[in-house]
Amino acid sequence: MQLVKKSYTDETDENLMREVIQGNSRAFSEIYDRWSKPMLNYFYKMLWQDREKAEDFMQEIFTKIIHKPQLYNPSRAFKTWIYSVANNMCKNEYRRADVRKGTSNSLHDNIIVHDSSAPDKEHDKNIFNHRLKEELELLSENHKKTFILRFKHDLSIKDIAEILETSEGTVKSRIFYTLKKLGKNLKEFSPVAKTIMVGMCLIKLVQYII
Numbered sequence: 001m002q003l004v005k006k007s008y009t010d011e012t013d014e015n016l017m018r019e020v021i022q023g024n025s026r027a028f029s030e031i032y033d034r035w036s037k038p039m040l041n042y043f044y045k046m047l048w049q050d051r052e053k054a055e056d057f058m059q060e061i062f063t064k065i066i067h068k069p070q071l072y073n074p075s076r077a078f079k080t081w082i083y084s085v086a087n088n089m090c091k092n093e094y095r096r097a098d099v100r101k102g103t104s105n106s107l108h109d110n111i112i113v114h115d116s117s118a119p120d121k122e123h124d125k126n127i128f129n130h131r132l133k134e135e136l137e138l139l140s141e142n143h144k145k146t147f148i149l150r151f152k153h154d155l156s157i158k159d160i161a162e163i164l165e166t167s168e169g170t171v172k173s174r175i176f177y178t179l180k181k182l183g184k185n186l187k188e189f190s191p192v193a194k195t196i197m198v199g200m201c202l203i204k205l206v207q208y209i210i
Contacts, residue, residue, distance in 0.1 A: 013078035021069045028066055031078075036062065038153070039086060045148055046090045057089055080162045083155070087145070087163055094141070135185050139178060146174040 008016060008030040019027030039061055043054035064071070064085065072081060136144055145164060149155045150171075161168045 014074065017069065017072050017078055018074060020065065021072065028069075031065065032062055035082060039082070042083070042086055042153060043090070045152060046086075046145075047093060057086075057093075061086060061089065076162075077159075079155075080159045083149070083153075083159070083163045084165075131186060132182065135182055139181070143174050143178050146171055147178050150175060 008019075008027055011019075011027070011030070013031065013034065016027045016031050020031060036058060040054055040058045043057040044051060047053045047057065061082070072078070136147065139147070142164070146160060149160045149163065150157075155163070157168050157171050160171045164171070
């Protein structure tokens with residue numbers, strides 16, 4: 001009788017990790033397929049848009065998973081756990097970079113505002129995006145991380161609080177502070193440009209504060 005191989009495509013991440021801990025290589029392959037791209041994007045945004053470094057860190061995190069799967073706590077959601085590991089990897093890299101360069105690190109966040117405006121407004125939109133990026137660079141590391149996790153990776157307030165090991169109230173206050181500061185410092189732009197940015201943020205934020 002021919003044995004039918006088990007499919008892992010419908011399994012939860014948590015169940016897959018339980019299989020990985022037992023040495024199941026096919027379960028690991030499924031985890032890799034699901035999470036390699038999100039991790040690559042996360043490291044790319046966090047590590048100065050250095051593609052090569054992002055790829056190295058993405059491979060490193062999965063090397064950790066396959067060699068030390070027991071580090072995963074089955075009581076935690078896999079999503080928040082893997083972002084927590086990635087966050088700690090980035091913090092260690094910032095410290096190493098500080099030692100190498102003797103300067104403060106910054107996160108180069110490529111925040112892109114999607115707009116259906118006419119082509120003749122493309123130049124203004126590019127200038128606005130550049131200024132938005134500059135303003136984000138002036139924020140503290142924690143405020144920038146919170147902004148990236150919420151608006152670039154679409155994580156919930158609860159998940160971000162767990163990843164950054166802080167309270168949900170702190171996460172909300174960081175987001176409010178960031179939006180208020182951005183609104184104040186970008187007031188020289190037209191109401192249309194400001195509406196694009198504020199709308200992009202508030203639509204998601206309201207879901208968690210009402």
